[in-house]
Amino acid sequence: MTKEEKSEQTLCPCMSECPITYALSILGGKWKMAIWCALKKDGPTRYNDLKRKIGGITNTMLSASLKEMEEVGIVLRRQYNEMPVRVEYSLTEKSATLYPAITAIAQWGRELLEEKERGK
16 A cells, blocks of 8 residues: 555545544554553553463453554563563653543443443
8 A cells, every 4th residue: 555545545535634543543442442441440451461461362462452553652672681581661751641531431332332222
C-alpha cells in the first residue's frame, strides 16, 4: 500500500486526516485494551505475568502488541541488566492521558450491557 493510499484510509468525510481513525489504529485490535487495562491496574509487569493475566493471548500476539504499543509511546519496556535478564512493561505518561477517554467508553459499554440484560 502506498503512502497516499494509506493516507486516504484515514480521511474524514471533511477530507482532513481523522484523529479518531488514527487513535483507533493505535488502540484497535483484540488485545491492546486488555494489555492497557492490565498495566493500568497493576503497574509495571513482567511479560509472563502479563500473559497470565490476559487469558487466551498467544506469545506472538502479546509480543507484537507490546512492540506496537511501545513504538507509539504508550508502553515502556524496561530491561534490567541482571542474570537472568528481567524485563518489565509499564504505561507511559502519554498513555495516562487515555484514562478519561477509556473511562467514558467503559461507562457507555456498561450502559449498553445493562440495556441488553434488560432485553432492549
